[in-house]
Amino acid sequence: MPELPEVEITRRNLRRWLAGGTVTRSFDRRLVGRRVVGVGRRGKWLRIELDGRLLFSHLGMTGKWLKRGTGEPRLRWERARLDVTDGMEAWSTRFVDLRRFGQLIVACEDIEAWTSLGPDPLLDGLDASGLARALGRRRRAIKEALMDQSIVAGIGNIMATEALWRARVDPRARTDALSGSQLRAVARAVTATIERSLKAGAKAEMEYVHDAGARNPFRIYRRAGQRCPRCGAVLLRVVIAGRGTAYCPSCQRPGATT
DNA sequence: AACGGAACCTGAAAGC
DNA sequence: TGCTTTCAGGTTCCGT
Secondary structure, three states, X not given: OOOHHHHHHHHHXXXXXXXXXXXXXXXXXXXXXXXXXXXXXXXXXXXXXXOOEEEEEEOOOOEEEEXXXXXXXXXXXXXXXXXXXXXXXXXXXXXXXXXXXXXXXXXXXXXXXXXXXXXXXXXXOOOHHHHXXXXXXXXXXXXXXXXXXXXXOOOOHHHHHHHHHHOOEOOOOEHHHOOHHHHHHHHHXXXXXXHHHHHHHOOOXXXXXXXXXXXXXXXXXXXXXXXXXXXXXXXXXXEEOOEEEEEOOOOOXXXXXX
């Protein structure tokens, strides 16, 4: 269930585990014998660069990359593995994915899912004018627009919910109704929310909020019925683009115009 | 073109 | 206890 922060943490882990190593065993024969040059990310996509090949990885809802010993047995829900050696040591990375929405794609050049992404808030930055340009003159709800990967890359249901609360903007507000100051607030809030999550989540074994036993580290995500941490009003729930959305009816404002 | 809903898949938690 | 319903941090397709 990862969004940009978890995917970025996964990228850093994979870079540590793989970069400079040579693949000794893989789910795909075309990767065996190749050296890993580096690991990149745009939005929610990972791009593992090897000599002469690219491996794209999307985590879907439940995908995780984990580091294990080469001799360790197949993990529960393991779908793929990539073993490497640096000449001295050997180890294994495993891709586990309970719900199987994740993707692994071997390619020789960049795939469309990668090249068609909108600006990535961490790599490209995000300001009000960039956001306004990306939104264009569409009129859909701001939350739906933020989750569109061609508008901004890497935002999912949680980052959108949290960022709009931080920006004090109603998630149902139409994009063409937002004022300049609301756009600035949203752009700042998206970046701040991602950075907060990034700091909180850096671990070798990612834990997602819906994992059994996991705590909810977010301010309002999945907290409808509880009180707004800012103004104390009771948070409500609404469905936008098919996704559950908590919001504060008191301090999150609709667009400036209607 | 746009929008809601279903689909893909496997569970956990809540409700009865 | 056990059965049913709802929900889940993603993306895509399909019908209206």
